[in-house]
Amino acid sequence: MYGGYKRILKIDLTNETVKSELTDLLFARKFLGGNGFGVKLLYDTVTAETDPLGEDNALVIVVGPANGTIFPGAAITGIMTKSPLNGLFIDSYMGGHFGTELKSAGYDAVVITGKLKNPKFLVIENQSINFYDAEDLWGLETSKTQIKIKEKLRNPEFQVACIGPAGENLVKYASVICDTRAWGRGGIGAVFGAKNLKAIAVRGDGDIEIADPDGFLKFTTESLEIMKKHPALGKAIPSMGSTGSIDGNNSIGILGTRNWQRETFENAWKISGNAMLEQNLRIGHKACSSCIARSAIFWKARCGEYAGIVSRGPEYETLYAYGSILENDNPDSIIAADRLSDELGIDTMSTGVVIAWVMECFEKGILTAKDIDGLDVVFGNHKIILDMIRKIAKREGIGDILAEGVKVASERIGKGSNEFAIHVKGLELAGHTARGLKGMGLGYAVSSRGGSHQDTRPGAERSGKLDRAVIEGKPEHVIKNQRMTTIGDSLILCRRHAEPFFGEYLSEKYVELINLLTGFNLDLDELNMIADRIYTLERMFNCREGITRKDDILPPRFMKEPIPDGPSKGMFMRPEELDMMLDEYYSLRGWDIKTGIPPQEKLIELDLV
Amino acid sequence: MKKILVDSEKCSGCRICESVCSYHKLGNKFNRKKAAIKIVVEGELGENNTPVICRHCKKAKCSEACPVEAFYQDEKTGALVIDQNKCIGCGLCAEACPFGAIYLHEELSIPLKCDLCGGEPLCVKYCVPTAITYEDEQRLGALRREKGVQ
Ligand code: SF4
Ligand code: SF4
Numbered sequence: 001m002y003g004g005y006k007r008i009l010k011i012d013l014t015n016e017t018v019k020s021e022l023t024d025l026l027f028a029r030k031f032l033g034g035n036g037f038g039v040k041l042l043y044d045t046v047t048a049e050t051d052p053l054g055e056d057n058a059l060v061i062v063v064g065p066a067n068g069t070i071f072p073g074a075a076i077t078g079i080m081t082k083s084p085l086n087g088l089f090i091d092s093y094m095g096g097h098f099g100t101e102l103k104s105a106g107y108d109a110v111v112i113t114g115k116l117k118n119p120k121f122l123v124i125e126n127q128s129i130n131f132y133d134a135e136d137l138w139g140l141e142t143s144k145t146q147i148k149i150k151e152k153l154r155n156p157e158f159q160v161a162c163i164g165p166a167g168e169n170l171v172k173y174a175s176v177i178c179d180t181r182a183w184g185r186g187g188i189g190a191v192f193g194a195k196n197l198k199a200i201a202v203r204g205d206g207d208i209e210i211a212d213p214d215g216f217l218k219f220t221t222e223s224l225e226i227m228k229k230h231p232a233l234g235k236a237i238p239s240m241g242s243t244g245s246i247d248g249n250n251s252i253g254i255l256g257t258r259n260w261q262r263e264t265f266e267n268a269w270k271i272s273g274n275a276m277l278e279q280n281l282r283i284g285h286k287a288c289s290s291c292i293a294r295s296a297i298f299w300k301a302r303c304g305e306y307a308g309i310v311s312r313g314p315e316y317e318t319l320y321a322y323g324s325i326l327e328n329d330n331p332d333s334i335i336a337a338d339r340l341s342d343e344l345g346i347d348t349m350s351t352g353v354v355i356a357w358v359m360e361c362f363e364k365g366i367l368t369a370k371d372i373d374g375l376d377v378v379f380g381n382h383k384i385i386l387d388m389i390r391k392i393a394k395r396e397g398i399g400d401i402l403a404e405g406v407k408v409a410s411e412r413i414g415k416g417s418n419e420f421a422i423h424v425k426g427l428e429l430a431g432h433t434a435r436g437l438k439g440m441g442l443g444y445a446v447s448s449r450g451g452s453h454q455d456t457r458p459g460a461e462r463s464g465k466l467d468r469a470v471i472e473g474k475p476e477h478v479i480k481n482q483r484m485t486t487i488g489d490s491l492i493l494c495r496r497h498a499e500p501f502f503g504e505y506l507s508e509k510y511v512e513l514i515n516l517l518t519g520f521n522l523d524l525d526e527l528n529m530i531a532d533r534i535y536t537l538e539r540m541f542n543c544r545e546g547i548t549r550k551d552d553i554l555p556p557r558f559m560k561e562p563i564p565d566g567p568s569k570g571m572f573m574r575p576e577e578l579d580m581m582l583d584e585y586y587s588l589r590g591w592d593i594k595t596g597i598p599p600q601e602k603l604i605e606l607d608l609v
Numbered sequence: 610m611k612k613i614l615v616d617s618e619k620c621s622g623c624r625i626c627e628s629v630c631s632y633h634k635l636g637n638k639f640n641r642k643k644a645a646i647k648i649v650v651e652g653e654l655g656e657n658n659t660p661v662i663c664r665h666c667k668k669a670k671c672s673e674a675c676p677v678e679a680f681y682q683d684e685k686t687g688a689l690v691i692d693q694n695k696c697i698g699c700g701l702c703a704e705a706c707p708f709g710a711i712y713l714h715e716e717l718s719i720p721l722k723c724d725l726c727g728g729e730p731l732c733v734k735y736c737v738p739t740a741i742t743y744e745d746e747q748r749l750g751a752l753r754r755e756k757g758v759q
Contacts, residue, residue, distance in 0.1 A: 070628045213637035287621035292737040294621040
């Protein structure tokens with residue numbers, strides 16, 4: 001089948017049984033792949049009663065029609081589950097080479113349910129699926145785990161996605177690491193841990209066929225030339241990854257600082273990509289499958305107690321999470337924290353937001369030194385970051401509460417600390433402002449994932465293409481932008497390649513690429529419909545869990561406190577502004593304005609019932 | 610004769626080279642396991658990538674090992690290539706190559722080895738960081754020398 005569609009694999013860990021079925025072409029046309037396949041398979045497998053850390057939760061791993069080809073950025077592998085962090089839908093995407101191997105093994109999706117009796121790792125090699133004992137790997141960090149598994153299997157071609165101690169200890173925002181890439185958000189690693197699943201190793205030998213090979217090669221070669229000349233993709237990203245955004249965001253006053261008490265950081269330049277390059281911290285870089293951006297940069301810490309530590313990253317989000325939001329201007333400490341987080345298998349964004357919240361609790365006297373195990377958790381003190389990460393990953397002392405995420409932690413600690421707990425629907429916020437970019441603010445509020453920057457993107461407003469201070473037109477922008485991210489995640493494409501080339505919205509170019517790969521002969525209307533079908537199904541998943549309009553809000557800080565200083569001084573999201581945008585957003589989406597729930601007629605229109 | 614020059618430091622491990630090679634060799638299908646170039650990844654974090662591709666040796670171990678004399682030199686490019694009709698698929702050549710630059714795959718009856726694509730190697734064309742280039746033989750080693758002199 002074209003587009004590489006082959007089979008869907010179902011694995012039951014409890015009985016260690018396996019089933020596989022051919023991918024139905026009608027299903028493929030309706031949901032496209034990646035994000036679409038994942039949400040449909042997950043929606044049908046779990047229920048509102050499913051405990052995210054219980055046996056009945058499912059992990060759905062997906063690839064799409066672009067994987068395994070040479071389209072630049074066709075590298076991503078998605079995973080979907082019911083999030084242990086907030087009990088809602090979560091999809092997480094990683095780069096690297098896992099997806100190419102999985103697709104070469106002949107699978108479009110893998111649905112994993114049940115629970116292993118004791119720690120094991122799963123091996124998918126073409127049609128053979130095996131379980132291996134992992135007692136001796138339990139407790140190991142992620143790089144060692146991968147090396148050991150490749151040795152055991154006597155083949156370095158395997159791609160190994162594994163958890164570290166954080167996942168084993170059911171930290172609610174534990175990640176899964178493959179290579180140096182992560183399924184970072186929403187606690188995928190804890191679901192692995194709860195299932196006693198230490199790792200999944202995959203390798204495949206099969207061919208990948210596409211519908212129109214000549215057309216595809218021409219389209220790809222031309223796209224490649226355009227991407228190579230793009231200033232960000234062709235030049236800035238290969239030299240410093242996404243670290244340039246630190247300067248960019250700071251210069252317009254939208255860089256989360258001091259737990260978002262401010263959005264300007266005087267010392268931001270010290271942790272910017274340029275400064276890190278000047279200090280010769282870059283020692284090499286690496287690409288994902290078919291990637292031309294090679295944004296995975298190896299940085300090496302040079303000074304102080306961190307000297308010699310190498311990490312792949314930090315990228316922008318981690319520089320925010322362990323840097324500006326903690327008012328930390330020491331790049332070496334961020335490199336070390338990034339590496340430690342990957343080794344322990346924990347999401348850098350959530351961890352940083354949690355630590356920032358503790359710092360503010362300490363500053364306000366809500367927590368005392370005794371509560372924080374004697375650590376001096378004050379803004380600007382980089383010396384405690386590694387200790388805090390270890391405590392959380394091991395659930396030691398204060399780490400045990402913090403491992404639940406900032407929402408639960410602030411509810412348990414109380415004393416008004418939820419006023420500055422920075423999350424949306426329980427997912428800690430990424431490094432993009434909800435006050436200084438009105439569309440992004442709406443995007444966070446309605447994001448299926450919660451505080452993620454991947455459903456709605458900040459690019460158009462940040463670059464000045466759209467006026468960031470106005471609310472007019474933003475609901476429409478957000479929807480069109482979400483259609484693009486949804487299809488990108490279904491294909492599956494890297495945003496860094498797709499955005500510079502295709503732009504912020506779906507277009508005929510997307511239609512052309514999909515048709516060349518799959519032979520579906522879609523038009524733009526049908527593609528928009530597919531995007532709406534997938535996003536609405538995500539919404540239904542969340543509505544089934546009880547989410548309604550009242551949950552589509554921002555952290556109190558963003559709706560009450562104007563940005564106090566800097567170039568964006570005075571900006572914030574007035575509740576009435578958000579309300580107006582929500583009205584328009586729901587009505588454009590065809591969802592019920594009062595409740596935010598998609599009504600029956602919309603579901604029929606989208607062929608979802 | 611022109612040869613493929615490898616600069617491992619520039620290689621990002623994107624594996625586009627493997628993919629285009631297979632696309633060309635298999636007739637419009639992608640399969641990295643059926644490519645005549647392979648990227649070997651090493652290091653604790655997988656930070657070192659080395660493209661492994663045939664050197665087209667003057668006194669080639671592969672052809673010496675071949676029991677049926679299936680190897681011959683392409684006149685136009687000087688590439689050392691395998692005659693499909695003569696090759697018996699024993700794989701001795703793959704074992705003999707000091708670089709491991711010949712690859713076998715279950716589904717293929719003869720080993721995969723670089724044939725320089727008739728003088729326009731596709732892997733080189735698609736390598737964005739220019740980790741592999743196609744240059745005159747006397748340029749071999751020149752990169753090292755030039756870097757060393759500086
Ligand atoms: S295309 Fe170039 S950079 Fe990419 S893996 Fe091959 S040799 Fe390395
Ligand atoms: S296959 Fe190996 S031995 Fe034969 S010519 Fe190429 S590099 Fe030399």
